[in-house]
Amino acid sequence: MSLIEVLPHPAGTLVALSGGGYTPHAAVADLIDNAISAGAKVISLHLDISGEGVLSVEDDGRGMDQETLTEAMRVSTGWGTVRADDDLGRFGTGMKAAALHLSEVGRFTVSSAAADGTGTAITMDLRQIEKEDRWVVHREDRMSLKRGTRVDIIGPLFPRRQEEASAGLMALSGHLRVTFAAQLQGGLKIMLQGKSLEPWALCTSDLPGMTSMSSRPLKGRVRVTPFILPTDTEDPMVEGPLGRQAHAGFHVHRNGRAIVSGGWLGMSAGKRGSGERNRIRLLVEIGPEHDDLWKVTLPKSGCTLPQMYRKPLKLLLDEVLSRAGRQRAVRTDVGTRRRNREAWTNDGLIRREHPLVKKVFELSSDVAAVEQLLAVLEGGHQDG
Known part of the structure; x- marks a missing residue:
C-alpha cells in the first residue's frame, strides 16, 4: 500500500465553503464575529448600490500587520487552537467563506493595520484562483490606514434598486439586533448606514x-x-x-x-x-x-x-407547555389581581423575578422542587 496526497481544488473548495449553509444575514454576522474577536468596540456596515455595488464592514479592533493578514487569508487558519471564552470564531474560514458568499462576482478586499499609519490590503478573487489553479491572493503593502480592519465585498448580494435595498437592510438590521443582542447590551456599537442598532x-x-x-x-x-x-x-x-x-x-x-x-x-x-x-x-x-x-x-x-x-x-418542554396551557385558562378576578399585582401576572402566574421568589430559589438546593411548588400554587390560584 502507498500513501498518496490528494490536494483539494482551490476554487472548488472555496465555492463549497461559501455555499455551506450560508445566507446573506448569516454571512454578515460571521464577519461581525471576526470584528468582535479582534476586540472591536465599533463596527460600521455600509452598502453602496452604485455601479457594481460594495458592502463594507469596518471595525476599530486590533487590526493586523502584513504577516498576520496574509495568514488570515489562509483557509482554516488557526485550526486546532483553543478558542478564548470570548472568541466567537469557529473554523478559521469565516471571513473568506462569508465574504465570497456575499459577493456575486467572487471578489473581496481586506485592508488592515495594527496601528495608525501603515497597513496592508489583500484581495481574494475567485476567478483568479480558478485561472491559476493555486491558492493565490493579491497583496498591496505600505498603505496609509488607520488602526482596525475593513472588508469590502464587491458586487454584494443586495438589490440595486433603492427601495428594495432599503427593505433588505431593514431585514438585516432585525437579524443583527437579535443575533448580537447580548453584545450590544454590553457596550458594542454596530452601525448600519450610519445608524446605531439597538439590542433586540x-x-x-x-x-x-x-x-x-x-x-x-x-x-x-x-x-x-x-x-x-x-x-x-x-x-x-x-x-x-x-x-x-x-x-x-x-x-x-x-x-x-x-x-x-x-x-x-x-x-x-x-x-x-x-x-x-x-x-x-x-x-x-x-x-x-x-x-x-x-x-x-x-x-x-x-x-x-x-x-x-x-x-x-x-x-422540561412538556412542563413548560403544560404551564402555558394553565396560563391561557386562568381567569382571575380584578380584585385578586389588584391585591397580588406585584407577585402575580395578569394571567395568574407567579412572577419568577419577584424578589421574594428569587430569594427562595437562591436558598433552595432543589430548584425543580420549588418550581413544582409554584406550579401547584398557580393551579390553586386558577381554581380560586
Missing part, C-alpha cells in the same frame, strides 16, 4: 408580559431557561422580527451570541400552530467547548441537539 433580546423577562421560569443546569455546563410569551400582544419587541411562530422553540446562544433563534431542533412540541406552542421560548446557553458536541455549523447559524440532552429537554 427575545429571551428576557424584561419584555412586557413575558414570564420566565427558573434556569436549569444541564450536564457539561449547559443552562436552559424557559420563557412564556403573553397570550395576546401587538408589541413587535415581544413578537420578534420574524413573528411569534417563527421564534417559538429553542434559542441556542453560544457565548451570548445567538446561533438559533427559534425552531424545535427535531423535538415534538404539541400541535403545529397551537397557541401554547407558539408562546414558548427556551434559551439554551452553551460555550465554544460545546461546538463539536452540538455540531455548530460553519456559518454559526444552526446546530444539532445532542442525544444526551433530548430526554431532559423533552421533560
Whole structure:
C-alpha cells in the first residue's frame, strides 16, 4: 500500500465553503464575529448600490500587520487552537467563506493595520484562483490606514434598486439586533448606514408580559431557561422580527451570541400552530467547548441537539407547555389581581423575578422542587 496526497481544488473548495449553509444575514454576522474577536468596540456596515455595488464592514479592533493578514487569508487558519471564552470564531474560514458568499462576482478586499499609519490590503478573487489553479491572493503593502480592519465585498448580494435595498437592510438590521443582542447590551456599537442598532433580546423577562421560569443546569455546563410569551400582544419587541411562530422553540446562544433563534431542533412540541406552542421560548446557553458536541455549523447559524440532552429537554418542554396551557385558562378576578399585582401576572402566574421568589430559589438546593411548588400554587390560584 502507498500513501498518496490528494490536494483539494482551490476554487472548488472555496465555492463549497461559501455555499455551506450560508445566507446573506448569516454571512454578515460571521464577519461581525471576526470584528468582535479582534476586540472591536465599533463596527460600521455600509452598502453602496452604485455601479457594481460594495458592502463594507469596518471595525476599530486590533487590526493586523502584513504577516498576520496574509495568514488570515489562509483557509482554516488557526485550526486546532483553543478558542478564548470570548472568541466567537469557529473554523478559521469565516471571513473568506462569508465574504465570497456575499459577493456575486467572487471578489473581496481586506485592508488592515495594527496601528495608525501603515497597513496592508489583500484581495481574494475567485476567478483568479480558478485561472491559476493555486491558492493565490493579491497583496498591496505600505498603505496609509488607520488602526482596525475593513472588508469590502464587491458586487454584494443586495438589490440595486433603492427601495428594495432599503427593505433588505431593514431585514438585516432585525437579524443583527437579535443575533448580537447580548453584545450590544454590553457596550458594542454596530452601525448600519450610519445608524446605531439597538439590542433586540427575545429571551428576557424584561419584555412586557413575558414570564420566565427558573434556569436549569444541564450536564457539561449547559443552562436552559424557559420563557412564556403573553397570550395576546401587538408589541413587535415581544413578537420578534420574524413573528411569534417563527421564534417559538429553542434559542441556542453560544457565548451570548445567538446561533438559533427559534425552531424545535427535531423535538415534538404539541400541535403545529397551537397557541401554547407558539408562546414558548427556551434559551439554551452553551460555550465554544460545546461546538463539536452540538455540531455548530460553519456559518454559526444552526446546530444539532445532542442525544444526551433530548430526554431532559423533552421533560422540561412538556412542563413548560403544560404551564402555558394553565396560563391561557386562568381567569382571575380584578380584585385578586389588584391585591397580588406585584407577585402575580395578569394571567395568574407567579412572577419568577419577584424578589421574594428569587430569594427562595437562591436558598433552595432543589430548584425543580420549588418550581413544582409554584406550579401547584398557580393551579390553586386558577381554581380560586
